[in-house]
Amino acid sequence: xINAIVxxxxxxxxxxxxxxxxxxxxxxxxxxxxxxATGVNFIETYQRRGIYNVPFPFTPGxxxxxxxxxxxxxxxxxxxxxxxxxxxxxxAYSEYMVVDAEKALPVPEGLDLETAAALPLQGMTAHYLIxxxxxxxxxQTVLLHxxxxxxxxxxxxxxxxxxxxxxxxxxxxxxxALAEGAGADxxxxxxxxxxxVRDLTNGAGVDVAYDGVGRDTFDGSxxxxxxxxxxxxxxxxxxxxxxxxxxxxxxGGSLFLTRPTLKHHLLNPQERLWRSSEIFSAAxxxxxxxxxxATFPLADAADAHRAxxxxxxxxxxxxxx
Numbered sequence: 429x430i431n432a433i434v435x436x437x438x439x440x441x442x443x444x445x446x447x448x449x450x451x452x453x454x455x456x457x458x459x460x461x462x463x464x465a466t467g468v469n470f471i472e473t474y475q476r477r478g479i480y481n482v483p484f485p486f487t488p489g490x491x492x493x494x495x496x497x498x499x500x501x502x503x504x505x506x507x508x509x510x511x512x513x514x515x516x517x518x519x520a521y522s523e524y525m526v527v528d529a530e531k532a533l534p535v536p537e538g539l540d541l542e543t544a545a546a547l548p549l550q551g552m553t554a555h556y557l558i559x560x561x562x563x564x565x566x567x568q569t570v571l572l573h574x575x576x577x578x579x580x581x582x583x584x585x586x587x588x589x590x591x592x593x594x595x596x597x598x599x600x601x602x603x604x605a606l607a608e609g610a611g612a613d614x615x616x617x618x619x620x621x622x623x624x625v626r627d628l629t630n631g632a633g634v635d636v637a638y639d640g641v642g643r644d645t646f647d648g649s650x651x652x653x654x655x656x657x658x659x660x661x662x663x664x665x666x667x668x669x670x671x672x673x674x675x676x677x678x679x680g681g682s683l684f685l686t687r688p689t690l691k692h693h694l695l696n697p698q699e700r701l702w703r704s705s706e707i708f709s710a711a712x713x714x715x716x717x718x719x720x721x722a723t724f725p726l727a728d729a730a731d732a733h734r735a736x737x738x739x740x741x742x743x744x745x746x747x748x749x
Contacts, residue, residue, distance in 0.1 A: 438478030467491035489520025566591030576603030719743030
């Protein structure tokens with residue numbers, strides 16, 4: 429038997445309880461991983477509350493790191509003792525998890541397992557945004573919302589490494605300091621941001637806007653774009669965007685709009701390895717700083733959810749068995 433977090437019904441954070449469960453069994457094509465750390469993400473609060481349909485009793489968690497303890501039949505390229513991480517695990521709020529070998533990401537030497545647990549989801553999201561949704565080139569100007577968020581802090585650093593000029597929005601002085609520390613060229617507030625962006629670009633607008641906020645910023649993001657600019661809408665923290673008339677894209681200057689998601693950018697092991705290896709290597713070398721805002725014991729998963737939902741943390745929240 430092992431310890432895992434189990435929610436027996438939908439509800440508030442208090443439904444998350446440490447429970448003894450059977451140790452998961454590895455199957456063909458899978459790895460049994462002893463969990464070192466688990467990333468806590470907002471999607472798990474939606475699952476816990478019943479907003480997203482999941483079967484109860486339910487153990488959350490898709491993002492984690494750890495050490496391979498058992499290798500299933502037919503698996504090549506992994507061995508007992510290997511250090512791995514994933515953004516596509518199952519029931520990772522636990523001392524052990526099973527992950528499909530094709531979805532396991534090798535963790536390089538020089539990268540500790542807690543940092544490796546904090547990177548897969550947000551790091552690979554940042555990677556696909558600037559390499560696939562819109563490939564950023566040196567000298568281009570970018571608008572990024574929520575620059576002090578988990579994805580935002582990584583994006584600022586990766587964008588500056590590409591030679592881009594970065595304008596980012598934040599809501600507080602503390603978050604402004606974080607965004608400036610990550611290397612943003614201009615840190616502005618949300619109020620009137622589209623006019624500020626036009627002023628900063630001499631009226632031309634930005635090449636691309638990365639918008640994970642959604643409803644509250646969508647119209648302003650469109651208004652910030654240059655002719656044939658791109659709006660990459662990758663989240664909806666403030667709520668979903670209402671239906672959009674395509675004619676708005678024409679009127680705004682033959683604009684482009686895309687709504688990507690991570691799973692469509694992890695289509696095979698080669699794509700996973702490309703994205704994860706570049707992000708993990710940058711973190712291991714020290715060129716990409718990863719902010720871990722809070723670490724909770726596995727038994728305190730409810731407190732981790734309270735902190736996340738109460739916006740009481742900055743950076744990544746982790747659970748450690």
